Amino acid sequence: MSEQEGITIKKAENFSEWYYEVLQKAELVDIRFNVKGFDVYMPTAVKVLREMEKLFIDELESRAHMPVMFPIIIPESNLKKEEEHIKGFSVEAFWITHAGKSKLDERLALRPTSETAMYPLYSLWLRSHTQLPMKFYQQGRVWRYETKMTRPLIRPREFKWFEAHCAQASEKEALKQVAEDTEIFEKVVRDYFSIPFIHLQKPSWDKFAGGENTFAFETVLPDGKILQIGTTHYLGQKFSKAFDVKYTDKDGKKKYVYQTCFGPGVSRILGAMVSIHGDDKGLIVPPTVAPVQIVIIPVFTKDTEVVVMKKAGELLGSLAEKGFRVDLDDRTQFRPGFKFHEAELKGVPIRIEIGPRDVEKGEVTIVRRDFLERISIPQEKVEEQVLEIMDSIGAQLLKRANIHLKIQDAKSIDEIRKKLKDGGFIRIDFCMNEKCDDELKIKTGTEVRGTLFGKKEKVGTKCAICGTKAKEKAYIGISY
Amino acid sequence: MSEQEGITIKKAENFSEWYYEVLQKAELVDIRFNVKGFDVYMPTAVKVLREMEKLFIDELESRAHMPVMFPIIIPESNLKKEEEHIKGFSVEAFWITHAGKSKLDERLALRPTSETAMYPLYSLWLRSHTQLPMKFYQQGRVWRYETKMTRPLIRPREFKWFEAHCAQASEKEALKQVAEDTEIFEKVVRDYFSIPFIHLQKPSWDKFAGGENTFAFETVLPDGKILQIGTTHYLGQKFSKAFDVKYTDKDGKKKYVYQTCFGPGVSRILGAMVSIHGDDKGLIVPPTVAPVQIVIIPVFTKDTEVVVMKKAGELLGSLAEKGFRVDLDDRTQFRPGFKFHEAELKGVPIRIEIGPRDVEKGEVTIVRRDFLERISIPQEKVEEQVLEIMDSIGAQLLKRANIHLKIQDAKSIDEIRKKLKDGGFIRIDFCMNEKCDDELKIKTGTEVRGTLFGKKEKVGTKCAICGTKAKEKAYIGISY
Incomplete structure (x- = not known):
């Protein structure tokens, strides 16, 4: 709390240590809670997450x-109703x-995820085709006993996320929901948070336990490793049959719904934001989510x-009135x-300095x-300029971040090994x-990691690994 | 979800059943989750709680x-560090x-409450007297294995609250914090939510395990029973000594802090809001916290x-622009x-109807x-009138609610029994x-329930129960 010295480690030289240093010094996460994988979110993290x-x-x-809030616990018998699911999560x-x-x-x-908590209630709520699509989401935490090495925000045992669970009348409707989830993710994560990603369909052996297909949003951290920051699972009718989620259709017949669930991982997204945007001075928060967008x-x-404080106060008032999240740092104990x-x-994102010379010249x-x-x-241009600069910061952060999102082609194990040192896909x-x-x-x-979602790519003849007939262009990389 | 018939039970005749009916039909809580004391919060509850x-x-x-977010789990050894505390919470x-x-x-x-999760970190964070008072809070859920009969929102086993944990240099400073907590509670709960309460100091046998003193905010539900909706605990130095929370004072000496924790119980406050303000038509949400303040x-x-939809759209735009949370109910499938x-x-809180005749007359x-x-x-007066009506609704709700908050004096067991049927204190x-x-x-x-906080009341000579010397005016009542 009282340690205010700057970041001492260069991001480019030792990303991992730099990450821990930023987490601590920018007051994001304290890792000293005495249970492995469980961290304390400090004020900066809580406030950024809130935005x-x-x-x-x-x-x-x-x-x-529509928002709902389910209990955080799930009876074992609920989990067991979908056998594949419990197998996937029991460890x-x-x-x-x-x-x-x-x-x-x-x-x-x-709860490691909430399908088996929610769907028994869906079975009670859903009656008629007029209620479809039925769309509920919740915001909260989930817990997974990770056996891999834990890392704050990125691979903790307790993390924050959203889960939006939808029921639809057909597979076609369900896939429309997958498209809507993609639209939401692109708008929020790429446009607002300036975090680029690619959208993949996971291979069958790496899909969600109990689901039909998993679609994942994956980004690349500065060390070149791949981080999954959100998923949509297409569940088909597997869960609706296990939990009896059905409705009476127009023709009077009872039918099982098709389901999807969408899970943006906000802890991980914050971890990605810190990792990708930060620099040797510390954190850089995109203006869209900065708790304080402008500090005077x-x-x-x-x-x-x-004379200076008067001007600063005026500026605070006029920027706050325009809806900016602005703060005047008038603490007297610090220089x-x-x-x-x-x-x-x-x-x-933006700091405004006002000194006596600025006041004299009518500038900031x-x-x-x-x-x-x-x-x-000039003072009279502040509001206009601030708005422009904010947009520009968002765009610049995305541009910089895109540098990490490399995609290189390779045709053999040897070539993969060679290109691997550049990181990315x-x-x-x-x-x-x-x-x-x-x-x-x-x-x-x-x-x-998967095949590109929503676009069939032209594929060569031979698998780069075994030489048998190739079926898809696959994206590979080193995972977090 | 699809059940839209109205409330069938009269509140005055059967409060308890009325409460369950409102919870269900106003889409507040679904009690059918298959673990006792764990409920599903439905969209209306989630949205009101958010406000x-x-x-x-x-x-x-x-x-x-400052906001923080701690893990929801606490190792048993942390709990054991304060022996009185673990005894209090182990059951x-x-x-x-x-x-x-x-x-x-x-x-x-x-976590049944977070002192023993948070204070080991306070011990690491606190270094110097310049950091005092140190004030962190978190928002979240806690879990208690209630052995009394559970009731949604009011006595669940999982509930939402805030907990604000402060460290101060002296008892005097700590008691200032108690006063600040009172100020916050009065502003939010009484002024914004229109829920009246009295503020009591709990008797020694009913204080927080491990603390020195407990101060409680207590209200009365329409059935006359008392509900505690928030507390501040004065912890003295008991926890700071157990968890080594100390600082270097101006004189260079290490000193243990004095601590307070403030816990507004938001689930219970919502339960009280539903119970106290609702009527035979359903829920009444104070305008300050209504997710939709005005529906057109x-x-x-x-x-x-x-012509009607054009006017309705204009009104929606102008009210939204003024910052009201306003909705235009343009669903075509409903009359x-x-x-x-x-x-x-x-x-x-406010419904605006617009029909062709209103449009003709320039009215709503x-x-x-x-x-x-x-x-x-007249249309041109809508914004102004709506603001006035909102204030008036808030004031009227508080006035109505005050009727339940009865305080009667009694001098003997017999008199208590007689006055008990009116409910309240x-x-x-x-x-x-x-x-x-x-x-x-x-x-x-x-x-x-306790003695009045912050005001020494004049007391008679004899205890109403045993006839020995009376020491305080005590407030008694039937507890929820």
């Missing part, structure tokens, strides 16, 4: 998703066995205090240099966080057999 | 409370003993559709009568939810011995 979640909520609700669940001094009659899982820092001596530094560390000094470029502009002709994925893992450390 | 929580967050953060905790197929080395409790319902025939009814059921019809009074007003001269509280419970079913 991120607002944007997801707006997009979900404007598309008729990952935390189990409650006792309450007070009593042993429970039935074990309760901390007055610079004065005893003689000029009154301006400290405040500049802190605003950079915490990633405030604006410093944008991405380039740390200083410009002087490698695209290969692929036979779609799991055996070749195993071989890839052993020989290159990469794995098949 | 309620925003107001708490604003008040907390404007008073320099109430849900215990996680396994993860995947492994037995955990140490049991993890679902157009009434037209084929011939008049265009206006159905929409009026639904808006009443869900407690929308406004119906306020509390009195269901209809008035016609009964005030007695009291010796402050737990034995007399036990006797009260057995003979009257009431219990001592």
